[in-house]
Amino acid sequence: MLYIDSISKGIVIDHIRAGAGFSIFKYLDLDKADFTVALIINAPSKKLGKKDLIKIENKIDLDLAMLGFIDPNITVNIIEGEKIVEKINLSLPRRVEGIIECKNPRCVTSMERNIVHKFVLMDEKDGVYKCEYCDQIYSWEG
Amino acid sequence: MLQGKHLIDPEDFSIEELGSILELAEDMLNNQAKFKDVCNGQILGTLFYEPSTRTRFSFEAAMIRLGGRVIGFAEPGSSSVMKGESIPDTIRTVASYVDIIAMRHPKEGAPKYASYYSPIPIINAGDGGHQHPTQMLTDLFTIKEVKGKLSNLTIGLCGDLKFGRTVHSLIKAMSRYENVKFLLISPNELQIPEYIRTEILANKDIPFTEVERLEDVIDSLDILYMTRVQKERFFNEADYIRLKDSYILDKEKLKLAKDDLSILHPFPRVNEISYEIDEDPRACYFDQLKYGMYVRMALIAKLLGVA
Numbered sequence: 001m002l003y004i005d006s007i008s009k010g011i012v013i014d015h016i017r018a019g020a021g022f023s024i025f026k027y028l029d030l031d032k033a034d035f036t037v038a039l040i041i042n043a044p045s046k047k048l049g050k051k052d053l054i055k056i057e058n059k060i061d062l063d064l065a066m067l068g069f070i071d072p073n074i075t076v077n078i079i080e081g082e083k084i085v086e087k088i089n090l091s092l093p094r095r096v097e098g099i100i101e102c103k104n105p106r107c108v109t110s111m112e113r114n115i116v117h118k119f120v121l122m123d124e125k126d127g128v129y130k131c132e133y134c135d136q137i138y139s140w141e142g
Numbered sequence: 143m144l145q146g147k148h149l150i151d152p153e154d155f156s157i158e159e160l161g162s163i164l165e166l167a168e169d170m171l172n173n174q175a176k177f178k179d180v181c182n183g184q185i186l187g188t189l190f191y192e193p194s195t196r197t198r199f200s201f202e203a204a205m206i207r208l209g210g211r212v213i214g215f216a217e218p219g220s221s222s223v224m225k226g227e228s229i230p231d232t233i234r235t236v237a238s239y240v241d242i243i244a245m246r247h248p249k250e251g252a253p254k255y256a257s258y259y260s261p262i263p264i265i266n267a268g269d270g271g272h273q274h275p276t277q278m279l280t281d282l283f284t285i286k287e288v289k290g291k292l293s294n295l296t297i298g299l300c301g302d303l304k305f306g307r308t309v310h311s312l313i314k315a316m317s318r319y320e321n322v323k324f325l326l327i328s329p330n331e332l333q334i335p336e337y338i339r340t341e342i343l344a345n346k347d348i349p350f351t352e353v354e355r356l357e358d359v360i361d362s363l364d365i366l367y368m369t370r371v372q373k374e375r376f377f378n379e380a381d382y383i384r385l386k387d388s389y390i391l392d393k394e395k396l397k398l399a400k401d402d403l404s405i406l407h408p409f410p411r412v413n414e415i416s417y418e419i420d421e422d423p424r425a426c427y428f429d430q431l432k433y434g435m436y437v438r439m440a441l442i443a444k445l446l447g448v449a
Contacts, residue, residue, distance in 0.1 A: 106270045108249040112229055115255060122341055133251020134272055135337040
């Protein structure tokens with residue numbers, strides 16, 4: 001078992017689906033961080049069997065909608081004085097803007113410059129989104 | 143209160159608001175002279191990025207019959223669109239000159255995108271294979287005129303249900319009325335889009351059946367809504383040729399139908415309704431064409447807050 005020190009002030013992104021930790025690490029630009037960051041992959045988990053987690057010794061802005069879209073089972077813990085002061089359980093966001101692109105070649109997003117691709121959650125259980133402009137279905141697959 | 147609203151999708155208006163438009167359209171149909179000046183001094187901008195006969199003419203005739211005027215383009219080649227102007231810039235420009243805009247566009251969602259940048263009402267006059275809410279108003283008005291009701295009906299929609307925007311809008315609208323059942327008649331390749339099947343029908347427990355042959359279900363229909371297999375919606379010519387004649391309504395098939403069936407068609411037709419049917423009392427599509435202008439008159443008047 002690998003041990004990594006607890007952090008005194010910062011953020012722990014926990015319960016990341018094993019294998020998704022690196023993409024979140026990259027999405028948050030943590031490879032360019034000038035503060036302490038730990039990416040732990042395949043840590044044992046009672047809930048998931050295996051999980052990834054990221055410990056960040058700093059307060060950074062997190063786009064919770066984006067994180068929820070990458071993995072809705074993530075827990076974000078805010079740490080102060082080595083204690084969890086806030087625990088945020090993520091879920092699939094109601095709206096997703098500028099993250100995924102509409103695949104419908106007839107959609108206005110395929111033609112207009114500067115248009116932001118927007119999706120709205122239709123079915124949380126099955127992770128089904130639809131394009132706000134053309135209603136094209138997008139199925140979330142994690 | 144509809145003044146200042148956009149009409150982009152059939153669900154933008156409540157059932158009551160739809161009812162108020164149909165009621166006004168009825169009044170306009172019967173008392174046209176009463177409304178001849180209500181839009182005096184107002185201008186309709188028609189932005190047609192794609193060809194149209196009925197929709198554009200009926201919009202223009204509607205505004206003129208209300209005492210207003212019309213400016214616009216009938217194809218994008220005669221506008222700055224050809225220079226690569228974006229939709230937001232075109233809309234901001236036109237909206238500073240006119241009071242209301244009717245917009246047709248080949249790209250799906252273009253009128254919705256336009257509405258985000260428009261301080262004046264935008265009416266979706268058809269966007270790609272997506273929605274056509276003013277045809278929906280025309281269809282509701284026609285059904286109400288010929289059946290006297292919008293509930294307790296079995297509606298068959300036949301032909302290109304995948305790309306037929308009028309079909310999508312009519313299903314969205316009619317599924318909101320009580321005890322409406324849909325029979326969806328199309329080749330497998332041209333069935334309704336997934337969002338209509340799940341979000342509009344299945345999730346709301348609206349009864350619907352998908353079948354391949356018109357003659358198998360025509361006897362159970364109160365309304366038969368025929369559509370054209372639209373060549374411009376296909377990516378592949380061979381598919382178009384293979385499917386275009388699949389669903390043709392002729393005298394033989396009509397013998398199987400109820401005496402009080404009402405046949406509707408959004409037009410233009412190619413050959414999906416034989417001309418021999420035109421004289422049949424069940425053919426309602428020429429009345430439907432006429433009603434299209436009155437519902438657009440009512441819509442314009444409501445959105446401008448003048449009636």
